[in-house]
Amino acid sequence: MDMLTINSVVMILYYFITTFFLLAMVRNFIVTRDVQEALLYAVVMIPFVLRLLRLK
Amino acid sequence: MKKKMMYLLLLLSIVSFPFSSLADTPKLEGPYLVTTCGQSPGAVMVRMSALQAGVQAEHNNTLSASDLSGKDVKTLIVTTGTSMKGMGAAGTNVDKEIARCSELIAAAKSAGIVVVGAHVEGMARRTDSSDEASIEAVMKDADVLLVIDDSDSDGFFTEYARKHEKPLIKIKDALAIGPVLK
Amino acid sequence: MNIRTAKLIILLFAGSCAAIAGSLFKEHMEYKEAVVASPFLSEVRKLSDYSDAVKGSVNDANVYIFNGPTPGGTVVLLGGTHPEEPVANLSAQIFTENVHPVQGRVIVINRINTSASMATRMGEAYPRFYHISTPWGVKKWRYGDRLATPLHSWPDPEVYVHYPSGQNLAYMDVRNANRTWPGRHDGLLCERTNYALMELIRKEKADIVMDFHEAELEYAVENTIVVHEKGQSVAAMASMMLTSQTFDVPIGMEFSPKALHGLSHREVGDHSDAVSYLVEVAEPMLDRIRGITDEELLMSGKDRFVMKAGEYKLLYSPIDESGWPVEKRTARHVATLMTILQVNNMLAPEKTIILEGIPDYREITENGLGAFFQNPDEAPQERVFYD
Numbered sequence: 370m371d372m373l374t375i376n377s378v379v380m381i382l383y384y385f386i387t388t389f390f391l392l393a394m395v396r397n398f399i400v401t402r403d404v405q406e407a408l409l410y411a412v413v414m415i416p417f418v419l420r421l422l423r424l425k
Numbered sequence: 426m427k428k429k430m431m432y433l434l435l436l437l438s439i440v441s442f443p444f445s446s447l448a449d450t451p452k453l454e455g456p457y458l459v460t461t462c463g464q465s466p467g468a469v470m471v472r473m474s475a476l477q478a479g480v481q482a483e484h485n486n487t488l489s490a491s492d493l494s495g496k497d498v499k500t501l502i503v504t505t506g507t508s509m510k511g512m513g514a515a516g517t518n519v520d521k522e523i524a525r526c527s528e529l530i531a532a533a534k535s536a537g538i539v540v541v542g543a544h545v546e547g548m549a550r551r552t553d554s555s556d557e558a559s560i561e562a563v564m565k566d567a568d569v570l571l572v573i574d575d576s577d578s579d580g581f582f583t584e585y586a587r588k589h590e591k592p593l594i595k596i597k598d599a600l601a602i603g604p605v606l607k
Numbered sequence: 608m609n610i611r612t613a614k615l616i617i618l619l620f621a622g623s624c625a626a627i628a629g630s631l632f633k634e635h636m637e638y639k640e641a642v643v644a645s646p647f648l649s650e651v652r653k654l655s656d657y658s659d660a661v662k663g664s665v666n667d668a669n670v671y672i673f674n675g676p677t678p679g680g681t682v683v684l685l686g687g688t689h690p691e692e693p694v695a696n697l698s699a700q701i702f703t704e705n706v707h708p709v710q711g712r713v714i715v716i717n718r719i720n721t722s723a724s725m726a727t728r729m730g731e732a733y734p735r736f737y738h739i740s741t742p743w744g745v746k747k748w749r750y751g752d753r754l755a756t757p758l759h760s761w762p763d764p765e766v767y768v769h770y771p772s773g774q775n776l777a778y779m780d781v782r783n784a785n786r787t788w789p790g791r792h793d794g795l796l797c798e799r800t801n802y803a804l805m806e807l808i809r810k811e812k813a814d815i816v817m818d819f820h821e822a823e824l825e826y827a828v829e830n831t832i833v834v835h836e837k838g839q840s841v842a843a844m845a846s847m848m849l850t851s852q853t854f855d856v857p858i859g860m861e862f863s864p865k866a867l868h869g870l871s872h873r874e875v876g877d878h879s880d881a882v883s884y885l886v887e888v889a890e891p892m893l894d895r896i897r898g899i900t901d902e903e904l905l906m907s908g909k910d911r912f913v914m915k916a917g918e919y920k921l922l923y924s925p926i927d928e929s930g931w932p933v934e935k936r937t938a939r940h941v942a943t944l945m946t947i948l949q950v951n952n953m954l955a956p957e958k959t960i961i962l963e964g965i966p967d968y969r970e971i972t973e974n975g976l977g978a979f980f981q982n983p984d985e986a987p988q989e990r991v992f993y994d
Contacts, residue, residue, distance in 0.1 A: 371793050372793060372794065372795075373793055373794075373795070376761075376762065376795060379762050380761050380762060383761065383762065398614070398618075402610055404610065404613045404614075404617075407610075407613065407614050407617050408617050411617045411618060411620070411621035412621055412624075414621060414625075415621060415624055415625045415628070418625050418629075419625060419628065419629055419632065422629060423758050424628075424629045424632040424633055424636070425628070425629075425632045425726060425729075425758075464862070466839065466842070466843055466846075466859075466860040466861065466862060469839050469840065469843040469860075470843045470846070470847055470860075472840075472843075473840055473843045473844045473847065474847060477844070508861055508862065509827065510828065510833070510861045510862055510863070510864045510867075511861065511862045511864075513864035513865075513866060513867065514836075514862045514863065514864040514865045514866075516865075516866070546857075546859060547850075547857050547859070549829075549830070549831075549857065549859045549923070550859075552827070552923060575857060597851070598847065598850055598851040598857075599846075599847040599850065599851070600847045600848065600850075600851040600852075601851075
């Protein structure tokens, strides 16, 4: 397998990892009863969303 | 008649004023050999400036004492100020450069060759301890100092020449090197 | 307030932040820079015409080719290697929009690393765009990063092993278009870009390659021409002439180190018949010690913190209240290239390149840059392109 293919596979895996952590944060956001924690999860989600949308 | 003579003298003094500062500086004579102590492009600049003035100056950045034998040379010009990129390109360092040039200068002096210590790239080559080391190593053994105005903008070389009683040739910039070698 | 309402408000707040930031990033990424090629344009090709290594990639740049009526040498101008150095891009575009080749050929690429111009450096609060006033309105360019964006080249290796030297370089430099020369066909984005550029240089039989850059004043290689050993006589003469006759701040010269790989001044000269030059000019915006990071600083080059560093002799370039305005920086690059050509014409007359229509140092510094960019709305549409 050439380097480019390996890199592309790893890049796709990164997007899966990003999705996984985003979903984990969404779940925590839903289940938490603490407003401060909810705010923290929401703010941390922003870069993950932007990365999944390939904007930054 | 007396008035005319005075006008003539006045005119002559005005015309000769730009050269008066060179009156007590030594006349350099070719053939010239040029090298650098610190692998900066100063030596290439000397060669190119000389070429433009119609003077041949042989240039070798790695000139050693043994290269002098059998060469018809009257003046050796060693430019100072170091270049990390240049020393990297040549696979050397400031200590090796100083050792090479010190040996070269000693050999040149014993062969009766006039040694010119030059600094022709301005303050950009007077920034760190390597620059300082190469300047000190060459200038202390040089018979004549050749510097451009920018290199001496803080008066360092003027003071150095005065203190060590060495003749100093000070020129506007590197393009003015050629005419001095004519 | 119950937790559900609070979460809804938080979600709206975070969603708005993401939407605003996202739309700003998207606008930056998708903005197209208009280029009005000079009337003496011969053809515009794509970089992928020289190698399929960049086909379909964001770095498949426009290649502007200007052939003079008389044969002579060929010069290739590379702009936008590091898009956080805007003068590199502006200098190349001055040639694209104004050049009239009388003898020889000029090939210009305004942006060789387009990817790096589509996002700014993370955590630096860089402006997204910079603007220049012209007689017909305001012209706008993307400001960018030093490296290709990770959106187009990811992941970086743990250690970047340069091809073909095998030298170890910093991991992120695999996205640096001036660390990936001469490139490789099946490498990552910047390696493929530089491979295609090498193919262009070889196939077009370039004699001179000029890579425009800017550097922080804290960096030792400043206001200088870095040259492959093949061009040392030309660079030395050009440096002396410019310092003596044109510039207020001297321009120096440096030899390209043989053991430092991946840079254009080394690899282009080693892997082609061309003589490679790289020029640097002072850009206070890049200094770590700078103050407010905004377009004003980028364009005026005025910063009192950088000046303070100068007072303590921490800089390799002078700076005073007049700063390093973009006009002066661009004028230096343009004049440097023109002087290199002038000297090269004397030393290698068989490779003569004579260019007209290019403003000189005084014209750029006195009239500003805006005078030399054409209005894309009024220009003939066959001469309007987008980078």
